Amino acid sequence: MIMQPSTTLEAPVSAIENAEFGHENVLISTGKRSGLVICVAVHSTVLGQALGGARMWNYPHWTDAVADSLRLSAAMTLKNSAAGLNRGGGKSVIHIPLGVVLTGEQKRDAMLDLGDAIESLNGAYMTAEDVGTSAELMAVVAERTEHVCGLPADQGGAGEPADATAAGVHASILATCEALFGTRDVAGRHLVISGLGQVGGRLARSLTAAGAVLTVTDVNLDRKLLAAELSANWVDADEAHSVIADLYVPCGMGGALSPRVIRELNVSGVVGAANNQLAQHDGAEALAERGILWAPDFVVNGGGVIYLDMASAPDADADAIAQRVEAIGDTVATIFRDAAALSITTLDAAERLAQSRLVTV
Ligand SMILES: NC(=O)c1ccc[n+]([C@@H]2O[C@H](COP(=O)([O-])OP(=O)(O)OC[C@H]3O[C@@H](n4cnc5c(N)ncnc54)[C@H](O)[C@@H]3O)[C@@H](O)[C@H]2O)c1
Incomplete structure (x- = not known):
């Protein structure tokens, strides 16, 4: 089912205005299956492919989800560096409008859309589970891109961290x-x-x-x-x-x-x-x-x-x-x-x- 995007001309932009921007690449797209706004923020690939989870959460406005992806991806750069990993920082956030509860089918559509968005970045970013997603949903992302980790152990993945x-x-x-x-x-x-x-x-x-x-x-x-x-x-x-x-x-x-x-x-x-x-x-x-x-x-x-x-x-x-x-x-x-x-x-x-x-x- 295609959901109506929550975009309006009166979009409150304060969340974005307050965000610090020093990102290499930010992809904001409307999922062709889910109709949801999907933001994949690649903050840094200085140390290697960016790694950070996919958050699927209710936000008042899609710009709040984008602002969250900007903040969280920058934090991932610091986290991955402090952990001694050769990984950059990135994060993807899927905006669910307030009051909307996704069905299993809609979640699946969102994950396929996320996989397409990640695939279009040519390996700059690898995703994993985060708040609102799961190892099982990462297996759906894997239907569209190889740049995903943390799949269920019984599907050959690393499982729960x-x-x-x-x-x-x-x-x-x-x-x-x-x-x-x-x-x-x-x-x-x-x-x-x-x-x-x-x-x-x-x-x-x-x-x-x-x-x-x-x-x-x-x-x-x-x-x-x-x-x-x-x-x-x-x-x-x-x-x-x-x-x-x-x-x-x-x-x-x-x-x-x-x-x-x-x-x-x-x-x-x-x-x-x-x-x-x-x-x-x-x-x-x-x-x-x-x-x-x-x-x-x-x-x-x-x-x-x-x-x-x-x-x-x-x-x-x-x-x-x-x-x-x-x-x-x-x-x-x-x-x-x-x-x-x-x-x-x-x-x-x-x-x-x-x-x-x-x-x-
Ligand atoms: N799971 C991981 O591997 C991982 C990795 C890095 C960071 N974290 C962070 O660690 C924290 C916990 O992660 P998790 O995977 O255990 O999440 P979780 O959802 O399994 O557990 C969080 C628990 O906190 C409780 N909670 C929520 N608000 C609370 C409040 N105000 N007071 C007391 N309890 C409250 C929830 O009911 C829940 O039981 C999160 O902030 C998460 O982002 C988790």
């Missing part, structure tokens, strides 16, 4: 504990995990196994079952950030670290999987001023892209992937040291590290 993401966050937590408390041992440490989904759930299990004391929350109350299974304390989602603990571990949606949340934190450090944790860029300064050590999200959660990149290579080696993911902890430790030595925020130190690879190529 959440194990690797959680392992990278776990390694980052150990590095943060070492920087703060002089030991990587989390036994007896009190950690608060907000968001018990694919990554947060796995992390809750690995941290429990390592002897950590957990307080957990999720807006999905079904996750109380996991809390009970792990004998973790449960707290309401809007109170989790103010619990007195050693570390706060945001694993839900972006923007969790708002100015109010930063003011109300009662922890020594923040390290978690969630993307775009800082609601405002100056949140890094606000955290530093409060003496809270923040491990930058785009470094901490790089395990997923490391996995997708390495596991989709023909000579994929599980041990080598695990070592690279584990090394995220070393990168986090380097960022903490650089930030302290140069009296800059951990965000600035992480961005410098990522940029240093981009300028030396």
